[in-house]
Amino acid sequence: MKNSVATLAEMKAKGERISQLTCYDYSTARLIDQAGVNMVLVGDSLGMTMQGYTDTIPVTMEEMIVYGRSVARGCQNAFVVMDMPFMSYQVSPEQALTNAGRLMKETLADAVKLEGGKDVAEQIRAITAAGIPVCGHVGMTPQSHHAFGGFKVQGKGEESARRVLEDALAVQEAGAFAVVLECVPPKLAALITSKLDIITIGIGAGDGCDGQVLVMQDMLGMGDWRPKFVKTFANVGQVMKDAFAAYHQEVQAGTFPSQEYAYVKSDCSDDTLNILDREYGRQEPIPFSVVRG
Numbered sequence: 001m002k003n004s005v006a007t008l009a010e011m012k013a014k015g016e017r018i019s020q021l022t023c024y025d026y027s028t029a030r031l032i033d034q035a036g037v038n039m040v041l042v043g044d045s046l047g048m049t050m051q052g053y054t055d056t057i058p059v060t061m062e063e064m065i066v067y068g069r070s071v072a073r074g075c076q077n078a079f080v081v082m083d084m085p086f087m088s089y090q091v092s093p094e095q096a097l098t099n100a101g102r103l104m105k106e107t108l109a110d111a112v113k114l115e116g117g118k119d120v121a122e123q124i125r126a127i128t129a130a131g132i133p134v135c136g137h138v139g140m141t142p143q144s145h146h147a148f149g150g151f152k153v154q155g156k157g158e159e160s161a162r163r164v165l166e167d168a169l170a171v172q173e174a175g176a177f178a179v180v181l182e183c184v185p186p187k188l189a190a191l192i193t194s195k196l197d198i199i200t201i202g203i204g205a206g207d208g209c210d211g212q213v214l215v216m217q218d219m220l221g222m223g224d225w226r227p228k229f230v231k232t233f234a235n236v237g238q239v240m241k242d243a244f245a246a247y248h249q250e251v252q253a254g255t256f257p258s259q260e261y262a263y264v265k266s267d268c269s270d271d272t273l274n275i276l277d278r279e280y281g282r283q284e285p286i287p288f289s290v291v292r293g
């Protein structure tokens with residue numbers, strides 16, 4: 001069954017936990033969808049996982065759209081959320097609405113996500129007023145890492161905890177259907193969840209949220225570095241490396257492709273090969289002087 005804002009709200013009401021993973025391509029989207037994961041996030045973390053940048057700042061709308069439409073095509077049931085990249089919504093509610101509209105029209109995703117709390121409430125209001133579901137994102141918001149002085153846990157002291165709570169409330173008040181709580185202390189995340197009617201999705205925020213999200217490459221052991229809050233559910237990174245090395249060795253040894261992997265039954269007849277062999281005598285090498293011009 002296709003997950004929607006209504007089915008996800010129903011899950012929260014029933015106390016059922018919601019699962020979400022990031023995804024950036026069609027093949028993986030199909031696997032995640034077939035596994036029954038409720039939500040997929042086309043995160044701007046693709047700047048790091050797919051493009052090799054050190055943060056999400058350089059990611060553009062055009063890039064998000066290319067990755068996003070591939071993911072949406074792979075998801076029959078999972079609810080697809082598109083991240084709004086840095087500077088695609090901060091400027092004004094009008095800019096935010098225009099770009100949220102593009103993401104929806106050009107990817108066929110189900111919702112958009114943007115980072116920030118009180119500061120982006122007007123943007124969330126404008127987007128939701130146009131009928132586009134919005135997921136907020138508060139706590140450690142990676143697009144603001146320069147302002148935080150690094151990718152640091154937010155909400156530890158009273159002032160910081162109050163800010164995260166008030167940001168989450170502002171996001172809800174502006175009309176969002178869900179909010180990501182990233183890198184906030186577990187008890188604060190649980191408190192925020194108890195104060196909100198909308199869905200909370202935690203990452204590095206403990207077990208007190210309505211749902212959880214992880215970056216797919218992280219949980220598959222594909223990165224060079226594993227944040228403390230990430231569990232490696234399968235060491236796919238190592239499995240891939242082993243497969244690549246085995247392929248390389250077999251190609252070099254000439255053991256791949258063996259007969260098993262060749263179109264032996266539909267091979268050319270000897271007659272055909274003889275005709276071709278006669279007609280296409282070996283080309284004389286081109287004299288060196290001609291190659292050099």
Ligand code: KIV
Nearest residue numbers: 022043044045180203
């Ligand atoms: O971009 C992303 O992958 C995210 C998650 C970390 C929540 O925003």
